[in-house]
Structure formats: C-alpha cells, structure tokens
Amino acid sequence: MVVEGSSAPRRTHAAPSRSRNAAARSRAPAHSSAPAGAVAATVAGSGAGQKGSAFGHVDGVVATRSGTGTKTDSPLIETPAAISVITQAQIQAQAAQSIAQAVRYSSGVRSETLGADQRFDNVYIRGFLADQYLDSLRLLNFGIFAYPIIEPFNLERVEILHGPASVLYGQSSPGGIVDLVSKRPTLEPYHEMFISTGSYGRAQGGVDLSGPIDKNKEFLYRFTASGFDVGSQVDHVEYQRISIAPSLTWRPDNNTTLTVLGTYQHDPKAGFYNQLLPSGIGTITPNKGSYIPTSFYSGEPSFDKTDRTFGTVGYLFEHSFNNNVKVRQNLRYTDLSTDFAVVSPNGSQPDPTNLARGAFTTQESIRSINVDNQLETRFNAGPFEHTVLTGLDYINATDKRLNGQLLVAPVINxxxxxxxxxxxxxxxxxxxxxxxxxxxxxxxxQIKFDRWVALLGIRHDLAQSRTETLTYATGVTAIAPKSDTAVTKRGALLYKFDNGIAPYIQYTESFQPTAGTDFALRPFAPTTGQQEEVGIKYQPNANSLYTLAAFNLIQQNVLTPDTDPSHGIGKLVQTGEVRSRGIELEAKTEVSRELTVLASYTYLDNIVTRTNTPTQLGKHPVVAPMNSASAWADYTFHSGPLDGFGLSGGVRYIGETAGNTANTFYVPAVTLFDAALHYDLSALGPMFKGYSAQINATNIFDRTYVTLCQDIGCYYGLRRNVIATLRYRW
Known part of the structure; x- marks a missing residue:
C-alpha cells in the first residue's frame, strides 16, 4: 500500500511532469467523509478537504483534526494535549493485523507485549495499560478472558490520547485511552476488495462497499466484511476470524444525522496461552546451553481452545438546532462471549525439560449497554469564543463466568x-x-481569545459494582458490593503562533476503581492519577504535524502488601504509588507527493515511589522501556520507468525492560526492521485501473527476541512475517 498524501499542490514551485497514467490517477473523484478513488495503492481524494473531519476518512497518514481529546471536532494544533492518530491509510500501508500492530510507530506506546499470544490486544501508554473505546464508548474488558478484539479493517482511524482522560471518559487508566473510529457510510460511492496470502499459510480477504442508496442521498450505506485463516510461529496454533460490519445513515434534512452501526465477529481460533518460564530461563539465558524453541507449544492441542464471539449494535445521532447549538446521543449494546481452555506451565518448576503444568477453563460472557448524551453550545462573550460541551454518560454491564481448575496436569519437555x-x-x-x-x-x-486557546473541564462520577462468587468447594457465595465516587478536573492553555508553532501546558486527572477488599473487608478505593504536561506542536502545513510533550504523572492508591501480621497473610493495602515521567516526540509528514516520513522517540522513567515491598521500592515496573524509537519512510515514483512503484522501510527500537518487579534481571533491547514494496498496476494501462499490489515484511531479519518477562513468565516476540496483498478499488 502506498502511503501518499492528497493530490492538492504542496509546493509553491511547479510540480514535476508526470506520465499520462499518473496524471489520471491524481484525478480521482472526491468523497465527502470517506475514501475517495484509488491513487496508486493508497486511498486518496479531495486533498486537504479530506483532512477536515475529526470522525471521517483521512487521505494519507497526517490527520489535522480529532474528536478524542475534546469530544468535539477540533484541530489537533489547537488541542492542548498529546494525541496520535493512525489513519486507515497507515494501517494498510504497514499491513497491521491488529490494534496493537497499528500503533507500533507511535510515541509513548508499548504494544505486542505477548508476542505470538494474541488473545489480547493490549496497548500501554506512558507505562499503564490503556482502556479502549469504540466511537468514544468504552469497550468493557473487566472479566478474565472475554476481551473485545476489533478488526482494524473496520476502522477509519485509531487515536491515542496520551495521559489521564477521566474528565471526559470516566473511570480509566492514568496513561491514556485508545479510541477506535468506525468506518461510516459515505456520500459518494466507494468500493474496495482485497485478498492476501503469506507466512504460515495465510488466507485472507475482505470487501468494503459504501455509497448512497437513493438519488437524494438521504440514505447511505456501508458494508465491511473480512476474514482470515493463518497459522503461527508456534506449533499447533492457528488463528481464524470472520468479521461483518454493516452500517446505515439516514439524513432526513441538513441538520439531522442518524447512523446505525452493527458488528458481528467470530474468532473460533482466537489465540493461546504461551507464557514460558520466569527469570528468562531458556529464553534470555540458555538452559544447559540450549534455548527453548520459539515454535514450542506448552499446552495440549486436543484440549486447548479460545473461541470468541463479539457482537454490537448501536447508533450515532446528531441534530443541529442552529449554527450554535447541537445535541448528540451515541449508544451501543455489546454481547461478548469466550470459551477458553488451556493446559499451561504453572511456574513452579524452573527446569524446561520437566515443566509442571496445570489446566484452567472458563466460559465467560459480558453484556453491556453504553450511552453518551451531549449538548454542544457555541457563543461569544465579548472577545472570547466559547464551545461548551455538557454531557451525561451511563454504562451498565454484567459479566458471568464459570471457572474450572486442575492444579496438576502432565509435565512436558x-x-x-x-x-x-x-x-x-x-x-x-x-x-x-x-x-x-x-x-x-x-x-x-473550549475558550478562544485571539491566538489563545484554553480548555477547562470537570466531571463527577458514580461507579457501583456487585460481585457474587460461588465457591464450589465450600458451597459458600461471597457477595461484594462496592460504590465509588470521584471528581476529576482538567485545565489547559495553548498559544498558536502564525508560523504554525503552538506551545501548551496541561493539568489533568484520572480515577480507576480497584477490585477487592482489605483485611477488614472494606472495599478498596479507586486509584487516582494527576498529570502535569507541557508540550509544543508544529504544523507548518496541512501535510505535516510535529509534537513534543514532557509529562509528570503520578498514580496513588496502588495496592501493596499489608505488613501488619495481625491482619493475616496475603492481605493488601493501598499505600503504593507509581510515578511516570518522560518525553515524547512524534513526527508525521508528507514531504512531497513522493515521500512520506513517520518518526517517534520516547523517554520514560517509570518507577515505584511507594510500596511496602522493599525489593520493589525505586524499581521500574515491567513492560515499559526507558527508551524506544521508531521511523518509517515511503517513497513512491510518479513518473518515468518506475511510475507507480514504491518502497517503504521501517525500524523499531525497543529498549531494555525490567524482567521482574524486583528488577533483578532485564529483558534485552532489540531493534527490528520492517519493509514493503508496492505497485499501482494502473501504470500498466487503463485495463488495470484501480488495481494495486503490495508485499509487507515485518522483522525482516527474523530476529529472535523476548518481548516481555514478568514475575510469572516470559514471552517470545513475533518473528518474521510476510504478507502479500492484491487490492482493487473502484
């Protein structure tokens, strides 16, 4: 997939001459809120205009607007917070197969921590596991293995809001959130289909069809469907998925829009548990001169399974009473179920030739309904321009799970x-x-005065839960009700210079309920987070955005062991604290029609500042490296004998990370290289118009590495993976 920007001029001097086919490709029809016609192997259309929607398609890789940081359609350059946007064009250009893979080249982020074990789509921001949202409504994953996985082909963009976000989203991680924006019906016809093959016997395909149903464009539709069947670097492991995402928009007048969206996704083979030995035995350090093969499967093929079914239905409603007042209501019902069974090492035997194992099963289902009601009002008060957003949101969810466990299963070599x-x-x-x-x-x-932009926010939350646990061994049902309230705040200020530079400062807070009780059976209070951030954004034109952010983030009420012997063994108290401090740099620029460059760097000093465990005080939590960096470049020819041909290259550096909470050993740093070749077949003649081909390879040198170690085990990272794709757009 070519990563190419808009067809609008980007330089003041004359554009270089192009072949007739290249010129024809640049005159693709424009689409109002979604992909336009094919330009080379990327999605292109009306140029800068396609960068003007916070919730729609973006031509190329540089977005200029976002709704995640404010829940309003706001320019990124005027939003005083660090926000990363990964467009569908970037997802396709890099052949990302999951949300975790899509964010590989973003700053402040750590993903793919479980390597080939892809039961979860975890993304860590600023050292903390981030909550995920779909169209600004939370995707609940408060169970054990019922985890929602979103197919990236169904999305227009993936947005990362760095730092606490509770003031708009309620209970959430202090590190930030990942907001996924669904593809929505388009005003102009758009059609796409693709097939892929590659490593591990990949068989994959998908279609994306959209446009008006009637000539007045009162009704619009979109239908996205895809699926795959692919093996893994681990023996006896296969992944399968079928995903269908229909949507319908009704526009009875120019002021009202109702979009109904649905999703059905079934992953009959959704992953496996492949955690290996703790302390890096056999993975970081050899065991008697040998390393555990990356193909080793630690379970039982005839017993293990992860079968996930995910369904949603909901709507996005908006009505404008006039130019200054509009209301929105977003609602979604979700049904998620997982049938999981595994035999796995239990960590009690450090000898990889004689691994003790246990068995675990769970049948789990989560049903939830989310609704977010918003009133947006714009008015002037003297020289001040106000955009006031008030809202009320509600979540109701039930998780049911039946767990089984066998402590002793056959050992394995x-x-x-x-x-x-x-x-x-x-x-x-x-x-x-x-x-x-x-x-x-x-x-x-949101207050504007001349070149100043201020952002003020406050929120009050009431979070309640009730957990009933029946233990079969005793026949006793334990009931644990819990109620939490929290007030969170945000204040930020930005100044936008005429040359595109915009420095800002921000203070924001978070809260997150904590499960469990102390020795006196008192429910734990929520963790709280506070962050100070300063940054500079630079947007010299619509095709470039550079961001620098420095932050200091503290999370309190973290659980730590209770050291009072009279309270019993294994009890916890909330006197722990974690501090995350760092610098993030991110650049996205479409230098010319031919060249696109992405780059990021993260410095993260994440340490435990309070704990009752002396061996952990002042130590770095696992997962987050102190230094990480990435860069990606794409060059596409638009004239001459190589017209339509392009090549891409990427490099990812992941610094060393703590291997356990005591920091007695570390997971070594690793540098990985990615590459891609792509060709717009329309350069061969009119009969190939709309066709494109690409080959992507990740970890091209097939580096064997460990991506994560915890106190209970380690995971190998993904080895080389090659994907070839043929795409047709019309």
Whole structure:
C-alpha cells in the first residue's frame, strides 16, 4: 500500500511532469467523509478537504483534526494535549493485523507485549495499560478472558490520547485511552476488495462497499466484511476470524444525522496461552546451553481452545438546532462471549525439560449497554469564543463466568514435547457474576481569545459494582458490593503562533476503581492519577504535524502488601504509588507527493515511589522501556520507468525492560526492521485501473527476541512475517 498524501499542490514551485497514467490517477473523484478513488495503492481524494473531519476518512497518514481529546471536532494544533492518530491509510500501508500492530510507530506506546499470544490486544501508554473505546464508548474488558478484539479493517482511524482522560471518559487508566473510529457510510460511492496470502499459510480477504442508496442521498450505506485463516510461529496454533460490519445513515434534512452501526465477529481460533518460564530461563539465558524453541507449544492441542464471539449494535445521532447549538446521543449494546481452555506451565518448576503444568477453563460472557448524551453550545462573550460541551454518560454491564481448575496436569519437555498424556477432568471451582454501573456528568469549555486557546473541564462520577462468587468447594457465595465516587478536573492553555508553532501546558486527572477488599473487608478505593504536561506542536502545513510533550504523572492508591501480621497473610493495602515521567516526540509528514516520513522517540522513567515491598521500592515496573524509537519512510515514483512503484522501510527500537518487579534481571533491547514494496498496476494501462499490489515484511531479519518477562513468565516476540496483498478499488 502506498502511503501518499492528497493530490492538492504542496509546493509553491511547479510540480514535476508526470506520465499520462499518473496524471489520471491524481484525478480521482472526491468523497465527502470517506475514501475517495484509488491513487496508486493508497486511498486518496479531495486533498486537504479530506483532512477536515475529526470522525471521517483521512487521505494519507497526517490527520489535522480529532474528536478524542475534546469530544468535539477540533484541530489537533489547537488541542492542548498529546494525541496520535493512525489513519486507515497507515494501517494498510504497514499491513497491521491488529490494534496493537497499528500503533507500533507511535510515541509513548508499548504494544505486542505477548508476542505470538494474541488473545489480547493490549496497548500501554506512558507505562499503564490503556482502556479502549469504540466511537468514544468504552469497550468493557473487566472479566478474565472475554476481551473485545476489533478488526482494524473496520476502522477509519485509531487515536491515542496520551495521559489521564477521566474528565471526559470516566473511570480509566492514568496513561491514556485508545479510541477506535468506525468506518461510516459515505456520500459518494466507494468500493474496495482485497485478498492476501503469506507466512504460515495465510488466507485472507475482505470487501468494503459504501455509497448512497437513493438519488437524494438521504440514505447511505456501508458494508465491511473480512476474514482470515493463518497459522503461527508456534506449533499447533492457528488463528481464524470472520468479521461483518454493516452500517446505515439516514439524513432526513441538513441538520439531522442518524447512523446505525452493527458488528458481528467470530474468532473460533482466537489465540493461546504461551507464557514460558520466569527469570528468562531458556529464553534470555540458555538452559544447559540450549534455548527453548520459539515454535514450542506448552499446552495440549486436543484440549486447548479460545473461541470468541463479539457482537454490537448501536447508533450515532446528531441534530443541529442552529449554527450554535447541537445535541448528540451515541449508544451501543455489546454481547461478548469466550470459551477458553488451556493446559499451561504453572511456574513452579524452573527446569524446561520437566515443566509442571496445570489446566484452567472458563466460559465467560459480558453484556453491556453504553450511552453518551451531549449538548454542544457555541457563543461569544465579548472577545472570547466559547464551545461548551455538557454531557451525561451511563454504562451498565454484567459479566458471568464459570471457572474450572486442575492444579496438576502432565509435565512436558520444552525441547522434546510429547502431547496427549491423559489427565483428569477439570472441575468447576467458582461461578462468578459481576455487575457494574457508572453514571457520569461532565462539562467542558473550549475558550478562544485571539491566538489563545484554553480548555477547562470537570466531571463527577458514580461507579457501583456487585460481585457474587460461588465457591464450589465450600458451597459458600461471597457477595461484594462496592460504590465509588470521584471528581476529576482538567485545565489547559495553548498559544498558536502564525508560523504554525503552538506551545501548551496541561493539568489533568484520572480515577480507576480497584477490585477487592482489605483485611477488614472494606472495599478498596479507586486509584487516582494527576498529570502535569507541557508540550509544543508544529504544523507548518496541512501535510505535516510535529509534537513534543514532557509529562509528570503520578498514580496513588496502588495496592501493596499489608505488613501488619495481625491482619493475616496475603492481605493488601493501598499505600503504593507509581510515578511516570518522560518525553515524547512524534513526527508525521508528507514531504512531497513522493515521500512520506513517520518518526517517534520516547523517554520514560517509570518507577515505584511507594510500596511496602522493599525489593520493589525505586524499581521500574515491567513492560515499559526507558527508551524506544521508531521511523518509517515511503517513497513512491510518479513518473518515468518506475511510475507507480514504491518502497517503504521501517525500524523499531525497543529498549531494555525490567524482567521482574524486583528488577533483578532485564529483558534485552532489540531493534527490528520492517519493509514493503508496492505497485499501482494502473501504470500498466487503463485495463488495470484501480488495481494495486503490495508485499509487507515485518522483522525482516527474523530476529529472535523476548518481548516481555514478568514475575510469572516470559514471552517470545513475533518473528518474521510476510504478507502479500492484491487490492482493487473502484
């Protein structure tokens, strides 16, 4: 996939001459809020105009507007917060197969921590596991293995809001959020289909069809469907998915829009548990001169399974009473179920030739409804321009799970595994039913005065939960009700110079409920987070955006062991604290029609500042490296004998990370290289108009590395993966 910007002129001097086919490709029809016609192998259309929507398609890789940081359609250069936007063009150009892969080249982010184990799509921001949202409504994953995985082909963009976001989104991680923006119906016809093949027997394909249903364009539709069947670097592991995402927009007049969206996704083979030994035995350091093969499967092929079904239905409604007042209501119902069974090492035996294992099962389902009501009002008060957003959002969700556990399963030799040894049935151990509710009221004011932009916000939340746990061994049902309230605030100020430079300062807060009770059975209070941030944004034109952010983030009420012996063994208290401090740099620029460049660098000093465990005080939590960096460049020829041909290259550096909470060993740093070749087949003649081909390779030198170690085990990173794609747009 070519990563190419808009067809609008970008330089003051005359553009270089192009071939007839190249000129024809640049005159693709414009689409109002979604992909336009094919230009080379990327999505292109009306140039800078396609960069003008915070919720729609973006031509190329540089977005200029976002709704994630403010819940309003705001220019990124005027939003005093660090926000990264990964467009669908970038996702396709880099052949990202998950949200975790899509954010590889963003600053402040750590993803793909579990390597080939892709049951989860975890993204860490500023050292903390981030919550994920779909169209600004939270994707709930408060269970064990019922985790929502969103197919990236169904999205227009992935947005990362760095830092606490509770003032708009309620309970959330202090590191930030990942907001996924769905593809929506388009005013102009758009059609796309693709097929892919590659490493591990990949078979993949998809279609994306959109446009008006009637001549008056009152009704618009979109239908996105895709699926794949692919193996893995690990023996006996296969991934399968089918995803269907229809949507319909009704526009009864120029002031009203109702878009109904649905999703059905079934992953009958959705991943596996492949955590290896702690302390890096056999992975970072050899065991008797040998390393555990990356192909080693630690489970039982005839027993293990992860079967996930994910369905949603909802709507996005907006009505403008006039130019100054509009209301919005976004609603979604979600049904998610997972059937999981695994035999896995239990970490009690450090000898990889004689791994002790146990078995675990769970059947889990989560049903939830989210609604967000918003009133947006614009008015002037003297020289001040106000955009006031008030809102009320509500979440109601129920998680049911039946868990089973067998402490002892047959041992296995990691260097010479033999499967199929019999073991007893896995008995049911607990039956858990958990219900959560959250009600939030928030207000935000975006104030403009000359070149100044101020952002003020406040929110009040009430979060309630009730957990009923039946333990079969005792026949006792434990009931744990919990109620939390929180007030969170944000204040920020930005100054926008005429030359495109915009420095800003920001203070913002977060809260996140904590499960469990202390020795006196008192529910834990939510963790709280406070962040100070200063930054500079630079937007010299619509095709470039540079961001520098420095932050100091503190999370309090972190759980730590209770050291009072009279309280019993294994009890916890909330006297822990974690500090995250760092610098993030990110650049996205379409230098010319031919050259696109992405770059990022992150310095992160993430340490435990308070704990009752002396061996952890002043130590770095696992996951987040102190230094990480990435760069990606694409060059596409638009004339001469190589017209239509392009090549891309990327490099990712992941610094060393702590291997356990005591920091007694570290996971080594690694540098990975990616590459791509692409060709717009229309350069061969009119009969190939709309066709493009590309080949992507990640970790092209097939580097074997460990991506994460925790106290309980380590994970290998992804090895070389090659994907070839043929795409047709019309």
């Amino acid at each position: 990691a260097f010479n595994p033999v499967y199929g040894a019999p073991f007893g049935p896995v008995p049911s151990t607990t039956n858990v039913r958990q219900r959560i509710e959250q009600l939030g009221v928030y207000a935000q004011d």
